[in-house]
Amino acid sequence: MSAAPAQSPSEPNPLKVHIETLEKAFVGRAPFCSGSIPVAPEDILLFYGKDKNARRLDFTDASEEDLRHLADTCDPASFGVDNEDVMDDSYRKAGKLDIAHFVTTLDPVKCGLVEVIRNQFLEGPQVKASIRVERYKLNVYGREGFFKGHKDTPRSESMFGSLVVVLPTDHVGGALVFRENDQEWTFDSAHAVARQPGETLRLGYAVFYSDVEHAVTPVQAGYRVTLTYNLYFEDPSPVQGSVVLHDATYDKLYSALQAVLNDSTFIPEGGLLGFALRREYPVRVGKADLGTIEQFLKGSDAALLRACKALSLNASFKALVRQHATDPFSVTPTYPVLCNRIPDVKRFPQEDWDDYVCRKFGGKRVAMNVEGIGSWVQPDIKIHWVLSPRQSLTTSKQQYMAFGNEPTLTYVYAHVCLIIDLGPVGARSGTNN
Ligand SMILES: O=C(O)CCC(=O)C(=O)O
Numbered sequence: 200m201s202a203a204p205a206q207s208p209s210e211p212n213p214l215k216v217h218i219e220t221l222e223k224a225f226v227g228r229a230p231f232c233s234g235s236i237p238v239a240p241e242d243i244l245l246f247y248g249k250d251k252n253a254r255r256l257d258f259t260d261a262s263e264e265d266l267r268h269l270a271d272t273c274d275p276a277s278f279g280v281d282n283e284d285v286m287d288d289s290y291r292k293a294g295k296l297d298i299a300h301f302v303t304t305l306d307p308v309k310c311g312l313v314e315v316i317r318n319q320f321l322e323g324p325q326v327k328a329s330i331r332v333e334r335y336k337l338n339v340y341g342r343e344g345f346f347k348g349h350k351d352t353p354r355s356e357s358m359f360g361s362l363v364v365v366l367p368t369d370h371v372g373g374a375l376v377f378r379e380n381d382q383e384w385t386f387d388s389a390h391a392v393a394r395q396p397g398e399t400l401r402l403g404y405a406v407f408y409s410d411v412e413h414a415v416t417p418v419q420a421g422y423r424v425t426l427t428y429n430l431y432f433e434d435p436s437p438v439q440g441s442v443v444l445h446d447a448t449y450d451k452l453y454s455a456l457q458a459v460l461n462d463s464t465f466i467p468e469g470g471l472l473g474f475a476l477r478r479e480y481p482v483r484v485g486k487a488d489l490g491t492i493e494q495f496l497k498g499s500d501a502a503l504l505r506a507c508k509a510l511s512l513n514a515s516f517k518a519l520v521r522q523h524a525t526d527p528f529s530v531t532p533t534y535p536v537l538c539n540r541i542p543d544v545k546r547f548p549q550e551d552w553d554d555y556v557c558r559k560f561g562g563k564r565v566a567m568n569v570e571g572i573g574s575w576v577q578p579d580i581k582i583h584w585v586l587s588p589r590q591s592l593t594t595s596k597q598q599y600m601a602f603g604n605e606p607t608l609t610y611v612y613a614h615v616c617l618i619i620d621l622g623p624v625g626a627r628s629g630t631n632n
């Protein structure tokens with residue numbers, strides 16, 4: 200009888216290789232798309248004002264004087280920190296008009312922007328989802344106007360994205376910058392709308408998931424005028440539609456999961472496979488069950504769930520909650536706890552925090568590296584993380600204190616995980632793959 204060959208130190212660890220395969224497959228498209236689109240002159244008329252004497256501005260030939268009048272009519276734009284409206288021109292220097300103070304002839308459906316959202320931004324069955332485009336604000340950035348990095352405040356569970364339309368005015372600077380993990384993308388919107396005499400008028404646009412950090416760099420000359428819209432899924436987005444649409448991320452994830460699960464050396468005894476979702480999701484403060492998340496998944500997160508369903512895997516959404524000690528030196532460190540819902544941890548006891556969360560919310564302590572944890576504390580479960588959560592999730596005020604474009608604490612962004620409970624080889628799922 201020959202002994203099983205010992206693994207040499209130079210040989211890659213097969214579990215690690217499989218985990219890396221899954222991680223690579225769980226990469227979707229960039230979290231935004233941008234460009235320019237031709238527009239008819241009659242579609243870029245603006246009527247604005249705060250009293251009976253509204254003014255008409257035609258963007259086909261707006262003069263510097265016209266734009267200055269618009270800028271002077273604007274209110275200084277604030278931004279939201281928690282539920283406070285903060286005015287701080289080291290963070291945002293711009294003028295804004297609320298929807299009561301302007302109307303435009305621009306129709307995002309007629310001018311082709313909704314088509315762009317479907318064809319260039321959404322993926323898989325969501326291409327067919329019905330989308331609501333809600334007019335939100337008009338912003339004017341004069342010389343040295345800017346907006347530092349922020350996420351757009353979630354306004355409901357079904358809000359998935361933001362649309363920024365840059366009107367055709369001569370200006371320099373004011374690029375939109377998107378950041379995610381270690382990546383950064385720049386959309387030079389001034390260049391997108393610049394035109395030589397006789398050239399067609401064009402609108403600049405950017406569509407992005409509203410939980411993506413974005414910023415507007417300083418305007419160096421001219422006026423940059425934008426219209427912003429909030430984007431919602433009108434109905435829960437179809438996870439499995441009758442029409443089969445090509446979805447490259449889904450195909451990659453399906454094949455990778457299938458290949459990995461077919462390998463009988465991959466977690467042969469069964470266990471938990473964890474994916475921190477790529478995007479964050481709006482949850483209502485104080486009513487934070489994870490029930491609505493499935494309906495409004497974005498990009499590669501939606502593809503992942505579809506692939507799990509197609510393979511009949513037992514997958515569920517969970518929140519990984521970590522203790523946030525007000526004074527980390529005064530409490531004993533605890534393991535993070537995996538919960539079925541998002542507990543409101545604000546008033547939890549600091550000592551024996553994990554016991555409390557487990558008891559009250561049916562949570563399970565997860566074996567993870569925690570500095571200073573005593574060997575007498577035992578975790579309840581181990582998760583093989585394909586993508587481990589970078590941040591914890593709580594509803595504590597500090598955790599949610601994020602810079603948004605609107606002061607509100609009705610909805611906040613939550614980090615959520617998808618956990619696959621894998622059976623042993625031969626009984627991986629409901630259909631024994
Ligand atoms: O004006 C822009 O380009 C973006 C504005 C923005 O991010 C916001 O209003 O939240």
Ligand SMILES: [Fe+2]
Nearest residue numbers: 350351413604
């Ligand atoms: Fe924004």
